[in-house]
Structure formats: C-alpha cells, structure tokens
Amino acid sequence: MSAGRDHRELSELLGAWALDAVEDAERAEIEAHLATCARCRAEAEEHLAVAAALGNTAAQPPAGLWERIAASLDDTPPPLALEPRHRRLPRRLVVGLAAAAVVLFAGLGYLLVDQQRQIDRLQAALLDDALARAASVALADPDSRRAVLRSEDGTVQVPVVIDATGTGYLLADRLPPLPEGRTYQLWGVSADTVVSLGVLGPEPRLVAFRATIAIDALALTDEAAPGVAVSEQPPLAVAELPV
Amino acid sequence: MGRRDDVTELGDAALVVAIGRYRQDALAEAYRRHGGAVFGLARRLLGDPHRAEEVTQEVFLRLWDRPDRYDAERGSLRSFLLVTCHGRAVDLLRADGSRREREDRTAQQAAGEPYDLEREVWDMALADSVRDALGELPEPERRAIELAYYGGRTYREVAELLDAPEGTVKSRIRSGLRRMRAVLAESGIGEAR
Numbered sequence: 001m002s003a004g005r006d007h008r009e010l011s012e013l014l015g016a017w018a019l020d021a022v023e024d025a026e027r028a029e030i031e032a033h034l035a036t037c038a039r040c041r042a043e044a045e046e047h048l049a050v051a052a053a054l055g056n057t058a059a060q061p062p063a064g065l066w067e068r069i070a071a072s073l074d075d076t077p078p079p080l081a082l083e084p085r086h087r088r089l090p091r092r093l094v095v096g097l098a099a100a101a102v103v104l105f106a107g108l109g110y111l112l113v114d115q116q117r118q119i120d121r122l123q124a125a126l127l128d129d130a131l132a133r134a135a136s137v138a139l140a141d142p143d144s145r146r147a148v149l150r151s152e153d154g155t156v157q158v159p160v161v162i163d164a165t166g167t168g169y170l171l172a173d174r175l176p177p178l179p180e181g182r183t184y185q186l187w188g189v190s191a192d193t194v195v196s197l198g199v200l201g202p203e204p205r206l207v208a209f210r211a212t213i214a215i216d217a218l219a220l221t222d223e224a225a226p227g228v229a230v231s232e233q234p235p236l237a238v239a240e241l242p243v
Numbered sequence: 244m245g246r247r248d249d250v251t252e253l254g255d256a257a258l259v260v261a262i263g264r265y266r267q268d269a270l271a272e273a274y275r276r277h278g279g280a281v282f283g284l285a286r287r288l289l290g291d292p293h294r295a296e297e298v299t300q301e302v303f304l305r306l307w308d309r310p311d312r313y314d315a316e317r318g319s320l321r322s323f324l325l326v327t328c329h330g331r332a333v334d335l336l337r338a339d340g341s342r343r344e345r346e347d348r349t350a351q352q353a354a355g356e357p358y359d360l361e362r363e364v365w366d367m368a369l370a371d372s373v374r375d376a377l378g379e380l381p382e383p384e385r386r387a388i389e390l391a392y393y394g395g396r397t398y399r400e401v402a403e404l405l406d407a408p409e410g411t412v413k414s415r416i417r418s419g420l421r422r423m424r425a426v427l428a429e430s431g432i433g434e435a436r
Binding site for chain 2: 012013014015016018019020021022023045046047048049050051052053054055056057059060061062065066068069070072073133134137165167
C-alpha cells in the first residue's frame with residue numbers, strides 16, 4: 001500500500017519479485033525503479049537467473065501438444081493471445097536498421113513491404129550478443145557468401161557475409177564515424193535494381209540486413225540523415241558478391 | 244541445394260533469430276529443446292495438465308509473435324521461457340478460485356508435515372544441481388523460496404503461512420536466492436552465469 005518506497009525498501013523486494021511473489025502494485029513500482037537503478041537491475045537479473053534454474057524440470061510434454069501449437073500458428077494474429085506481464089528489464093537495442101528504409105530505385109515503383117517487416121522483426125530480435133553469435137554462425141557456414149566492401153583507395157574495408165537464407169552481416173565497426181547529420185547507407189545491386197538494404201547510422205558496428213532478392217553486389221554510401229530513397233552519391237565502397 | 248539449413252545445429256540465440264524470420268522449424272526446435280521443461284513447470288504450478296498445456300502453448304506462441312522479447316544478454320532461452328511460463332501460471336493461479344483450495348491443502352501440509360513439500364519438489368525431478376543447491380539452503384530460506392516459487396504465492400501469503408513477519412520472509416527469499424546463485428555458480432550451472 002505504501003506508495004513511494006525508496007531504494008532500500010524496493011531492493012529488499014527484489015528476490016520476491018524474481019519469484020513472481022509480489023503483488024501487482026509492488027511489481028509496477030519495482031519495475032519502474034529497475035528502469036533507473038543499475039544496481040538493483042544487476043541484482044534482479046541474478047535473482048531471475050536463479051528463479052529460472054528453479055523452474056527446470058525433467059518433464060516430457062504431452063503427445064500432440066506441438067501439433068496443436070503448430071496448427072495455431074497460421075491463424076494466430078500477431079499480438080497477443082497472452083496478457084503480457086511486463087517484467088522485462090530495460091535493455092539496449094542494437095542501433096542500425098531499426099529505422100531502415102527499404103525502397104527501390106526510382107521508376108521501379110514497388111515497395112518490398114514484406115522485406116521491411118522482416119527486417120524490423122529481425123533487427124528487433126537481435127541484441128548485441130545474439131547478433132554477434134548469429135554473425136559468427138554465418139561466418140562459419142561454408143554455404144555463406146563472403147565479400148569485402150572496398151573503397152577505391154583501399155582505405156575502407158568492410159567485411160560482409162550473407163548466409164544461405166539471405167541474412168547478411170556487415171562487420172562495420174571499423175568504418176570512420178560520420179559527422180552529425182550524415183548516415184551510412186547500404187545498397188544491394190542486382191541486374192536491374194538498386195535496393196536500399198538499410199540506413200546504418202553515423203557509427204555502425206555490426207549490422208544485420210536481409211537480402212531477399214538476388215543481389216550481385218553491395219555498395220555503401222554516405223547520405224544525409226535519415227537516409228535517402230535513391231542515392232546520388234558515388235559509393236564509398238563496393239563489393240561484388242560471389243555467386 | 245547446397246544450402247545448410249539445419250536448425251538443430253543453431254544455438255538458442257540464432258534459433259530465436261530464425262524464429263524472427265517466421266521459420267516454423269526453428270520454433271519446433273525451440274519446443275523440442277524446452278517444451279518439456281516449460282510444460283513441467285506449468286504443471287507443477289497449476290496441477291492440471293490441461294491448463295499446463297494451455298500455458299505451454301501460450302509461451303511458445305508468444306515466442307513466435309514476439310521473438311524480440313528474448314534478450315540473449317540476460318540469459319538462456321530456457322530461462323526466458325521458464326520465467327514467462329512461471330509468470331503466466333502465477334497469473335492464472337491468482338486469477339481464479341482453484342488457487343484457494345489448492346493453497347489451503349498445501350498450507351495444511353506445510354504446517355503439519357514440513358517434509359511433504361520437500362518431497363513434492365524432489366518428485367519434480369529438478370535438475371540435480373538445482374536440487375542440491377536448494378538443499379544446501381538453511382531450512383527457513385528454502386521453505387520461503389519453495390512456497391513462493393512452486394506455490395505461486397506472494398511473500399505476504401508465505402509470511403502468513405509460516406507465521407513469520409513479512410520482512411523476514413522477504414529477506415529469506417533474497418538471501419536464499421543469493422546463496423543458491425553462489426552454489427549454482429560453483430557447480431557450473433549456466434543459468435546462474
């Protein structure tokens with residue numbers, strides 16, 4: 001009941017919180033506090049890990065349950081059959097393609113809406129760690145396509161790998177940062193189109209992108225933020241992709 | 244077809260990325276790895292296998308709809324799914340009346356036969372090391388954690404059940420979890436990082 005608990009009182013509740021053993025009002029208060037208190041956040045994460053360990057059992061799921069889940073996938077509208085419990089801790093998202101514009105070269109006039117949606121989902125699912133791991137899986141895969149985006153003078157070299165499913169990873173952390181108001185943008189080039197694969201921001205590191213159409217080459221440009229539909233810049237670096 | 248597409252070889256983080264790409268085979272693989280654990284926990288909390296199935300289904304549909312909710316920095320996919328499952332099962336327990344009967348029943352056991360609950364926990368075939376870590380806790384801490392986590396109770400309810408001050412229960416849970424973390428870390432359980 002007591003509104004406005006302080007750090008000490010809230011931190012005493014962290015164990016109970018991790019076990020879902022607080023009341024709703026308390027949970028809301030704790031989670032608001034976690035958003036601003038790194039020390040409590042660190043403790044909460046530790047408790048949560050132990051709580052999850054407690055939940056481990058050796059049970060077998062009942063026969064047929066997967067089939068029922070699979071059957072409901074197609075006609076499940078995205079959110080949300082389940083009332084969410086907002087207990088996620090605040091977290092960093094990878095900057096990169098979140099705001100990516102996927103547009104086609106002028107004159108071709110169709111928009112890859114689905115590609116955009118997939119990029120959003122993909123990017124949202126990728127956090128630094130997961131992204132690095134996914135990229136290393138792609139790098140290790142003999143079926144992935146590898147290339148290096150190079151500038152004419154050789155000063156810019158950006159490795160890229162595209163896995164067999166068309167997800168690419170740009171290892172962009174050695175790109176020089178751009179001044180304010182500028183952004184890197186990645187383009188896919190095929191026989192008759194140039195597609196924006198993502199607006200990367202002024203200081204990209206590891207970036208994921210989707211290459212759903214057949215792409216023969218990649219190009220990197222420096223554009224005015226927030227990126228452009230059609231580039232008029234000469235590419236900073238280009239790479240031809242192996243077939 | 245030189246395309247290697249075997250989700251069974253992906254790590255959990257990469258698996259979630261594949262789920263983000265609407266790959267049903269990736270969700271199937273996540274279910275294969277973790278479906279039993281999720282169902283087991285739901286059944287432990289809810290008692291009723293049908294409702295446990297529903298919760299399990301919800302947990303995996305939720306992963307399908309919102310793969311971005313999984314944060315690989317915060318722990319394993321197993322942890323994430325179990326935390327989701329526990330929260331959802333507790334919601335159900337608190338939302339309906341079946342909870343009361345069950346609680347009363349368990350409360351009597353807890354009051355009269357202190358080892359029943361413990362045996363019940365053993366029956367769940369918890370991972371050995373987790374069981375060991377729980378077993379190493381001082382009795383009052385273990386009781387508080389078990390009643391809260393496996394019973395889906397709030398710390399207030401636990402305090403009432405044990406006839407102990409709320410503040411005491413809060414700190415028993417907290418110190419018990421800390422102690423468990425240390426033990427789990429010693430035994431190399433990934434969950435405790």
